[in-house]
Amino acid sequence: MNASPATTQNHPGLYWHRLDDGRIQCDLCPRFCKLHEDQRGACFVRMREGDGIVLTTYGRSSGFCIDPIEKKPLNHFYPGSKVFSFGTAGCNLACKFCQNWDISKSRDMDSLMDAASPDEIVATAKHWGCHSVAFTYNDPVIFAEYAMDVADACHAHGLQTVAVTAGYITEFARRDFFSRMDAANVDLKGFTDDFYVRLCGAHLQPVLDTLVWLQHETDVWVELTTLLIPGQNDSDTELQALSKWVHDELGAEVPLHFSAFHPDFKMTDVPPTPPATLTRARRIALDAGLKHVYTGNVHDVEGDTTHCTGCGRALIVRDWYEIRSYAVDAHGACPDCGTKLAGRYGAVGAAVGDAFGARRIPVAIHRQPMGGRTTP
Template sequence: MNANAGASIGARYPARYWHRLDDGRYQCDLCPRLCKLHPDQRGACFVRMRAGDEMLLTTYGRSSGFCIDPIEKKPLNHFFPGSSVLSFGTAGCNLACKFCQNWDISKSRDLDTLMDAASADEIAATAQRWGCHSVAFTYNDPVIFAEYAIDVAEACHARGLKTVAVTAGYISECARQDFFSHMDAANVDLKGFSDDFYVKLCGAHLQPVLDTLTWLKRETTVWLELTTLLITGCNDTDDEIRKLSHWVCSTLGADVPLHFSAFHPDFKMADVPATPLDTLRRARRIARDTGLQHVYTGNVHDSDGDTSYCAGCGEALIVRDWYEIRSYRLDTAGCCPRCGTALAGRYGAVGAAIGKPFGARRIPVALHRTQRT
């Protein structure tokens, strides 16, 4: 474990991934923003700060809250379906999405909102005590609290737990190997498929995300699923959906799951209407027509769009209703019982014993509770 893993909660935690420039500023190398900081300045994410001659992660060991969710809520439909996951985040973000659905956390500039203090081992122990199969770094982007996420991941792996990153994938080449080597699965937000969309609505660029996705698929064993939040009039045209789907199919593979999720009015786009179900279904049809095998609809009630089908014979293998699993027909090897085709993903003992899935519950957790309610 990293030598700093035992740092006390709230301590001045030294950040990694930076270097000193010739002009005296410190450059943060964690993400493609490459923020260049004078003393007492913070990066665009707000949580990485230069304090005198140090670079600090100001949110190490502090969380905006803990909750037990179904793994399907991340969303991950092919990673030990039916299992439960302990989810938590911190504050801040390295993107500036005008449509952020978790803006009260990701855009927070008040570190007093981080009420729950927890060491890496306390988080892993709590997940184990509550019978969770994994721990998810989510709500805000774990890239910006990479040092904390890595230490928690090491503690989880020591207890036999899996780890999940829910991220926008906006991370530098120099940091991604370190970060993702500690993750078992990732759901990456591919927010649109034009640089114009990323620049105007996210304050970022598309290519670094595509680079992260390509690297994850080709160079790692991390289980990968994608999510695209469709916003009416912004990224929901047939042409953009077709280009996005074709890129995923041709570059990442036909078996990579893609989730089209519904936007609801929020943050700086409160005047934009919620995404209609018909838009999600249209996107799903287009993506499947391009060759993608596992395409889902999210944030809506659509059982067909929640169901995992066999890529070989079309059999309904995992039937879902919202986050409830209604039918689970994979054999112990994760294959279709009808034709024997393997369903892409990670299954094992959890999937084989899915007789009592976690379901659609959401359980807020205090880290030192010892019994279920």
């Protein structure tokens, strides 16, 4: 589908400054790319144009889908609700194991097959009964200006916003970006700087800094995901260190998801993560004092289920993306002991037996004719 030229033209970037040698430095993420005229940053989508940096993917998406919120994954943010999801192209990390590499590593702008203004995204999300809009599939940090404009439109019409991100963003930019987000799932890809350098082309500390700031300085609901790769970040020692850090620095109530790797992109020679590895990781994290630890990309009802931290009752039983039973009230309280679950709850979602399945559900944008209603 085509959008108006105003929707897809290069959009002025917000985070940069001029260097003494004439180059312009991008200040959005810790890479601090220094650009000559027409050069692109490592993310590929932020480019120097004249005396500034522009975002080349504003209003351009790799596709729009309806997901259950648990696919983000967020298990404590309006469980069972529908979320309108989209991403663009490019990424500011270089993960050799990327599970969405066809989107995040795209260098072909023609792969951005759909386009929409912020108002059109909101209209479509509301048409499909979504409670929130998620910036996902690739990292929304790199299309921050577009994501923030969409988020402002969402909030003006009563929709929540979700960032699925690696958290690789500067201290300056994160204040603006996350002030527009209601929830975030942050990929904590490993717990050594060596892992980040070798397999992600990045560093661990900026991610940890973002997480601590998010948890203690904002109202954003935070959950973490770690993709476990055999032989790379799945040792007992690393999992114990990661779990202890989350417990001590973020708190026992922060949900942690351990997800299964499948061979992809530049790591097709590495075997898939055995389910036993996820079970072991979950036990290590629970033993470290974390109260909400989940497994992902495998069939594991116990690892998908949310339990009361007071009496231990299974409050939200999940099977893949189907909610089998839902016992909490609109405040997230247990009916047996009254203990309130950490998270965000309300009179949304929780459709017992409403299964999305494993695949995304693509949808078309509802266009907004001049002076008229939205149309499919």
